[in-house]
Amino acid sequence: MKITKENKREEKQSYQQTIESRNRNELEGVVHKTARGMWTIFPGLCKGCGLCIEKCPVGVIGWSSELGAYGTNRVEVNEDGCVTCKICSLYCPDAAISVVRI
Numbered sequence: 671m672k673i674t675k676e677n678k679r680e681e682k683q684s685y686q687q688t689i690e691s692r693n694r695n696e697l698e699g700v701v702h703k704t705a706r707g708m709w710t711i712f713p714g715l716c717k718g719c720g721l722c723i724e725k726c727p728v729g730v731i732g733w734s735s736e737l738g739a740y741g742t743n744r745v746e747v748n749e750d751g752c753v754t755c756k757i758c759s760l761y762c763p764d765a766a767i768s769v770v771r772i
């Protein structure tokens with residue numbers, strides 16, 4: 671295909687749309703209500719390292735069948751057992767978990 675100014679403009683637009691959509695997805699969290707607050711995972715930031723699973727003192731984080739940032743499985747929480755201690759969010763190297771105590 672011949673490279674024209676029009677092609678280049680379309681390619682740039684498509685690239686910008688991809689980046690904007692990616693940024694939007696990164697900011698879309700999946701919220702779970704716990705007994706004491708809220709536990710939120712941002713799938714667009716979770717790289718599936720498993721550190722949060724290892725550190726949760728009550729073992730309520732597990733693997734989701736949904737995919738995260740790099741096509742690896744993201745994590746999910748069993749909200750009924752979460753004690754809202756925030757340890758997972760403090761250990762996550764990518765700020766993919768937010769825990770709010772109410």
Ligand code: SF4
Nearest residue numbers: 726752753755756758
């Ligand atoms: S807030 Fe505490 S109990 Fe809840 S998932 Fe994170 S580490 Fe586990």
Ligand code: SF4
Nearest residue numbers: 716717719720722762
């Ligand atoms: S520590 Fe963060 S990046 Fe790693 S699996 Fe847990 S939520 Fe995902």
